[in-house]
Amino acid sequence: MARPTCLTNRIAALRSDAGRMTQKDLADRVGVTRQTVNAIELGKYSPSLEVAFRIARALGVPLEHVFQYPQMSLATEHKSAS
């Protein structure tokens, strides 16, 4: 049913670093619901590029500090696509 995402993130840690920012605080800044922030943190939902950038900006760090995509996953997907 659900396609497991290879995308990982450090949103929870970065929220904590940013002065105990809650999921609701981040959601309000980004313009999504708190449940969506929770789903992204748990790897249940991969956000659009625009929301990903807004999250990074709200946390005050570059995008690649928030989201990571393992090299191995990229190689595996490239192999299965060809």
Place this chain on the structure above:
Amino acid sequence: MAFKEKSTLAMTGILVLVFGWYFAIVVGELTRSPVRDVAWAGLMIPVVVGLVVLAAIAHAAIAISAPSQAGREDERDRSLEQRGAQVGGYVLAAGTVGGLALAVVDAPTFWIAQALLAALVLGEVAKGTTVLALYRWGI
């Protein structure tokens, strides 16, 4: 639970409840009288009224329970809705083909109507169930 998730849960439950009641009555009548005597068209009015009233009550209750979330939706809600609509569309299409097949073989209007109605309902239920599953297990 997000507002849209609660809304989808409520609407799917209401659909199952109302159309479960409708089909239970229609099937009950079928066991007692011939197809042509089953007054299914008249049942549509209480079904539609019931759907509208229950949906309004459910959404008012959901909105009152969390006023700040009322009506809010974001890209995840829309994305899940689209996935659900895709699945529901397949079910609706399959049911419609079934209804057309009944028309081709000159089946009574009653059976064609029930097949098309069942396709509509099952399509919506499949859509709602898919959306709820995606909310739980991710996309």
